[in-house]
Amino acid sequence: xxxxxxxxxxxxTNYSGWQRQNNAITVEEVVTKAVKSVFQKEIEVVGASxxxxxxxxxxxxxxxxxxxxxxxxxxxxxxxxxxxxxxxxHEIEEVPEDFHPRFAAKMKTYEYTIVNNTYxxxxxxxxxxxxxxxxxxxxxxxGANHLIGEHDFKSFCSIKTSSNSTVRTIYDxxxxxxxxxxxxxxxxxxxxxxxxxxxxGTLIEVGYGRLVPDDVKFILEQCDRQKARKTAPAxxxxxxxxxx
Amino acid sequence: xxxxxxxxxxxxTNYSGWQRQNNAITVEEVVTKAVKSVFQKEIEVVGASxxxxxxxxxxxxxxxxxxxxxxxxxxxxxxxxxxxxxxxxHEIEEVPEDFHPRFAAKMKTYEYTIVNNTYxxxxxxxxxxxxxxxxxxxxxxxGANHLIGEHDFKSFCSIKTSSNSTVRTIYDxxxxxxxxxxxxxxxxxxxxxxxxxxxxGTLIEVGYGRLVPDDVKFILEQCDRQKARKTAPAxxxxxxxxxx
Numbered sequence: 442x443x444x445x446x447x448x449x450x451x452x453x454t455n456y457s458g459w460q461r462q463n464n465a466i467t468v469e470e471v472v473t474k475a476v477k478s479v480f481q482k483e484i485e486v487v488g489a490s491x492x493x494x495x496x497x498x499x500x501x502x503x504x505x506x507x508x509x510x511x512x513x514x515x516x517x518x519x520x521x522x523x524x525x526x527x528x529x530x531h532e533i534e535e536v537p538e539d540f541h542p543r544f545a546a547k548m549k550t551y552e553y554t555i556v557n558n559t560y561x562x563x564x565x566x567x568x569x570x571x572x573x574x575x576x577x578x579x580x581x582x583x584g585a586n587h588l589i590g591e592h593d594f595k596s597f598c599s600i601k602t603s604s605n606s607t608v609r610t611i612y613d614x615x616x617x618x619x620x621x622x623x624x625x626x627x628x629x630x631x632x633x634x635x636x637x638x639x640x641x642g643t644l645i646e647v648g649y650g651r652l653v654p655d656d657v658k659f660i661l662e663q664c665d666r667q668k669a670r671k672t673a674p675a676x677x678x679x680x681x682x683x684x685x
Numbered sequence: 686x687x688x689x690x691x692x693x694x695x696x697x698t699n700y701s702g703w704q705r706q707n708n709a710i711t712v713e714e715v716v717t718k719a720v721k722s723v724f725q726k727e728i729e730v731v732g733a734s735x736x737x738x739x740x741x742x743x744x745x746x747x748x749x750x751x752x753x754x755x756x757x758x759x760x761x762x763x764x765x766x767x768x769x770x771x772x773x774x775h776e777i778e779e780v781p782e783d784f785h786p787r788f789a790a791k792m793k794t795y796e797y798t799i800v801n802n803t804y805x806x807x808x809x810x811x812x813x814x815x816x817x818x819x820x821x822x823x824x825x826x827x828g829a830n831h832l833i834g835e836h837d838f839k840s841f842c843s844i845k846t847s848s849n850s851t852v853r854t855i856y857d858x859x860x861x862x863x864x865x866x867x868x869x870x871x872x873x874x875x876x877x878x879x880x881x882x883x884x885x886g887t888l889i890e891v892g893y894g895r896l897v898p899d900d901v902k903f904i905l906e907q908c909d910r911q912k913a914r915k916t917a918p919a920x921x922x923x924x925x926x927x928x929x
Contacts, residue, residue, distance in 0.1 A: 499808075518803070528807060531804045560761070563741075566770045
């Protein structure tokens with residue numbers, strides 16, 4: 442058996458997230474069907490991150506175990522040929538048989554994108570949250586700095602989470618502005634359900650001046666989802682990369 | 686009466702081009718309807734460029750003549766509110782009453798975008814033509830250089846053109862590559878029907894080595910559409926700006 446690691450990009454607009462579910466089309470399902478078409482048998486596709494409905498990816502990771510001797514290059518082309526253009530495998534690599542894409546992940550990087558202008562360029566509309574009122578990125582960065590490190594992120598986690606522990610480590614958060622676009626880049630060891638979208642929604646309030654940066658520290662310490670702010674929309678979020 | 690110049694961006698994916706036609710939704714029609722909703726009367730929207738079906742824009746220009754005393758800022762917001770997210774007015778300016786967006790245009794810049802890689806990132810799929818085989822941008826630029834200047838571009842014009850003269854001036858063509866993306870940037874005084882897409886289709890053949898750069902000069906001199914190569918797909922083309 443060969444274990445193959447797939448790096449997958451997708452436009453999440455038309456999908457109910459990564460993970461398979463009944464009565465909704467998910468990315469995992471489309472990839473699984475394409476893999477079946479190529480290898481002519483049921484093969485489990487094991488993903489690294491359960492991205493929410495509408496969330497995008499450049500660097501989702503998944504593995505398949507196959508017996509075929511097809512070259513990795515041919516596998517990319519063959520699976521892609523069975524998928525719509527909004528999902529693309531762009532890298533592929535052989536990994537040891539005991540490699541698990543979720544458990545072996547050391548760091549994940551997500552970006553939350555906000556267009557802060559009087560209008561949203563049509564070409565960016567699917568990949569950014571639009572905010573007309575001016576946001577102060579210096580304040581947002583100051584607020585974000587309180588989240589760096591190992592913390593209990595219960596305040597920044599959907600109450601629908603199924604995780605036993607809500608302790609996670611954020612290695613870095615950068616809030617940068619390029620032209621009219623603000624990007625909140627977050628790198629951590631793992632993330633809770635809706636965690637980055639709740640962080641984004643809270644930092645937006647800091648950017649507006651409705652919260653001061655130190656409020657983020659207070660919210661974190663309360664361990665109460667009610668203290669943080671709204672979950673920012675899914676379409677602004679992209680899973681950038683997973684490191685092992 | 687006030688004459689107002691609108692600068693309009695759109696994702697052309699779902700439109701049959703700019704110009705109004707029967708049995709098809711066009712950008713002009715959507716803008717005209719939104720203008721009517723704002724000012725509560727029929728107002729003619731005069732566009733600068735008749736972009737083809739599927740072609741995108743950052744800097745389409747159109748004018749309207751109005752009697753309203755609404756500020757330009759409020760006009761942008763009001764018209765945008767009546768349009769879908771894939772069309773956005775992003776600048777607005779008062780102009781003299783005799784200003785005509787098409788006749789007064791001095792220079793137009795278009796970009797033709799090609800992703801040249803083994804895969805097309807989903808997030809770029811609507812705005813780029815995908816070519817798997819490696820293109821040589823140095824050869825493409827050498828071929829493009831023959832087109833700079835005032836020439837009869839009959840070879841690079843759809844036979845369906847309605848123009849009397851096929852003489853146009855290209856001020857500059859730049860072929861540049863950034864990561865996996867090749868952009869052919871063309872600035873000229875005006876363009877014929879399908880002209881940039883036929884230029885792109887021909888330069889692609891040069892990039893593949895099926896034509897040599899000097900063949901572009903020969904094709905130009907023949908004044909025969911049959912001599913040039915295929916019209917490249919609409920989705921790779923974007924109207925960037927119009928200068929007056």
